Amino acid sequence: MLHEKNEFNLDMPHRPRRRRRTPAMRGLVRETRLTAQQLIYPLFVHEGPDEPIDAMPGCMRWSMDGLCAEVGRAAALGICAVVLFPKVDNKYKSTTGDEAYNPQGLIPKAITRLKSEYPDVLVITDVALDPYSSDGHDGIVDQTGEILNDQTVQVLCKQALMQAQAGADIVAPSDMMDGRVAAIRQTLDANGYTNVSIMSYSAKYASAFYGPFRGALNSAPKASGSNGKKNPGDKLTYQMDPANAREAITEALLDEAEGADIIMVKPAGAYLDIIYRLTGVTTLPIAAYQVSGEYLMIKAASEGGWIDEKKIVLESLLAITRAGADMILTYYAPQAALWLNEA
């Protein structure tokens, strides 16, 4: 491509703009690509009929039938994995969260149904007590308000085993108790579930970005707990301090050593540096969770007509991928897949 010699031409061998001239050229040099295959779709299930979630416009609490239909729609768009969260009726909640391992509970029913209708879609389950805890904590709270580590891990093992028995492909502990990955791995293996994977929420921060999710599940930690206990109204004694980055490496390496198959950083958008740091210290696949608050900020701004929803969503997901995430949990999964397909 010959250019007229011009007296204003700078003497410059490097012109990065040469690589941005046309769509074909930009396509050749593109470093990161986003595909539907790397998206994981979080879904809420409950006992009632399908109902919209006020705090998360565009998201639903699904009935069992509604859940199935939605997974079918997502699969048709190329989504290969879903993660399930239950909204549990208060009458099933307790201080010890025993409903978490009830084999007749909502989650095992949903797993069985989904695996029979869509055997190729990976079903991922959340391992933590908060949806089942009358205290709204991921673990068991004692009389002094402490969240008990080792006792909680025992219950988490029962929960993970029950989920594996129901057919879960991947169990995903999101509770942040110490040692839970090793304990869950041991429990699964001892019971013959060597093929069930563990996706560990390794670097899960105590984040205000989870607000809408807690509204969706009615699972916010309660400052005055059951039995008149004085509970912490936050999760700061188990989830990570947003100020810490090196600590995320400690958590990730522990989970790797304990047998995690995939590690996770959560939230995603405000923690891209954490994702990037972990790429340097582990060879395990890295997941990132674009959480409810991140979803809501984009959704609300686009409903207000202030931003271009499609462009912002695809850019946010691309940025998370560029930072080093191999897969992304996002409430936008089917919508993003649709947009990617038409691109």
Ligand code: PBG
């Ligand atoms: C709880 C759990 C939370 C989320 C996923 N699992 C909330 C919390 O830790 O309080 C948040 C997801 C989101 O905000 O989208 N085990």
